Amino acid sequence: MKVIIGSDKSGFTLKEAVKAHLVEKGYEVEDCGTQDLDHVKPFFVTAAALAPRIQNGEFEKGVLICGTGAGMAIVANKYKGVYAMPCTDLYDARMCRAINDANVITMGGWKLAPEVACEMVDTFLATDFTEGLEEWRQEFLKGAKEKVKALEDEIYG
Secondary structure, three states: OEEEEEEOOOOHHHHHHHHHHHHHOOOEEEEOOOOEOOEOOOHHHHHHHHHHHHHOOOOOEEEEEEOOOHHHHHHHOOOOOOOEEEOOOHHHHHHHHHOOOOOEEEEEOOOOOHHHHHHHHHHHHHOOOOOOOOHHHHHHHHHHHHHHHHHHHHHHO
């Protein structure tokens, strides 16, 4: 799987740890964010670089890291078909995929230890939409996903 990742200054150290972890696990990883602390890209630039590449299908999943994860999620969610969720623990990382079919995980560099963040990204990438949920909930969520797409079409055209 190809994964796109990016951070601003506040998420740089955590992003580097997560990126190394993903490469070690065999993922093809592209970094669209801050490459070094002498050339910092702010959260709104990094998220705006990543989101269209999820939107157009070039990458299936993305990882964005800023101070809290919130700023990255706000910007990424401006793009039709991009579903970014700030996650703070393993439960969030699993459920954002199982319930919401999120395609971008956002995390806070000020909030998470590298080991926890790497485990969260592993969980995010390994969990399928509706995985582990009751059959009635799976059917409901599949219908809800279609309604969200219809709402997006209405809003964005």
